[in-house]
Amino acid sequence: MFARLALLSLAVATASAAPTVPDTTQAPVDSCAGLGSGAFDTADNFTLAAFYTSLPNANATGLPLVLGSVAATDGAEYKALSTFGSFPYNQWTSLSLINGVLTGSGEDVPDAQAMSVPTGKALSFVTPPQGAAPQIFCAVADTDPAHGGFPQLAVNGDTDSFSLCPETTAPNALVNIVYNPDEGAQDYVFEQCTPVALHLVGLY
Numbered sequence: 001m002f003a004r005l006a007l008l009s010l011a012v013a014t015a016s017a018a019p020t021v022p023d024t025t026q027a028p029v030d031s032c033a034g035l036g037s038g039a040f041d042t043a044d045n046f047t048l049a050a051f052y053t054s055l056p057n058a059n060a061t062g063l064p065l066v067l068g069s070v071a072a073t074d075g076a077e078y079k080a081l082s083t084f085g086s087f088p089y090n091q092w093t094s095l096s097l098i099n100g101v102l103t104g105s106g107e108d109v110p111d112a113q114a115m116s117v118p119t120g121k122a123l124s125f126v127t128p129p130q131g132a133a134p135q136i137f138c139a140v141a142d143t144d145p146a147h148g149g150f151p152q153l154a155v156n157g158d159t160d161s162f163s164l165c166p167e168t169t170a171p172n173a174l175v176n177i178v179y180n181p182d183e184g185a186q187d188y189v190f191e192q193c194t195p196v197a198l199h200l201v202g203l204y
């Protein structure tokens with residue numbers, strides 16, 4: 001919050017001609033465009049689970065997902081959305097969706113902000129947040145009892161292109177959510193990617 005305020009006042013001081021918009025009140029963009037009347041871009045306090053779309057599932061919820069460690073640089077850490085089974089720690093225990101921005105929060109940790117999701121890449125977060133977050137996420141109601149009735153996460157207007165893919169890096173390979181896995185990828189094993197839907201769990 002302080003960093004945001006500081007950035008904002010800096011922007012005001014240095015660019016008085018340009019209108020400044022704090023990232024918490026970004027103009028609404030329709031991250032749910034084309035996803036029908038059951039789509040919503042704001043939801044508080046949920047978790048995500050990966051539900052196989054081409055394999056049997058142990059239950060209607062799916063595999064619990066957490067923010068798994070990937071990399072750290074000066075002042076920022078990058079997190080993938082990983083199976084709890086491959087990364088058995090859970091510091092960002094709650095997710096929220098606000099105007100299409102996906103954010104993780106937890107006790108004693110700065111928020112983690114979901115970044116843009118290019119095709120072939122892992123769905124990733126940065127913590128602490130760096131500037132304005134992309135408004136690209138949406139939740140879509142799913143009333144099919146076979147899917148447990150959980151809303152599904154969409155990114156870039158698409159619920160159907162997520163897979164779980166194991167990282168290539170041994171020995172502690174995470175199994176991460178990848179958007180539209182790419183055959184030529186170096187950082188995960190394309191042949192072992194498994195299509196999933198992302199369930200929003202805990203909303204009701």
Ligand SMILES: *[C@@H]1O[C@H](CO)[C@@H](O)[C@H](O)[C@H]1NC(C)=O
Nearest residue numbers: 044045046093094201202203
């Ligand atoms: C979020 O949901 C969890 C589990 O449903 C609950 O234990 C927790 O109190 C909720 N947190 C907030 C801030 O509502």
Ligand SMILES: *[C@@H]1O[C@H](CO)[C@@H](O)[C@H](O)[C@H]1NC(C)=O
Nearest residue numbers: 057058059060061062063064
């Ligand atoms: C559903 O099954 C997965 C895989 O066995 C397990 O990790 C998860 O805890 C189960 N969830 C519920 C709500 O039972």
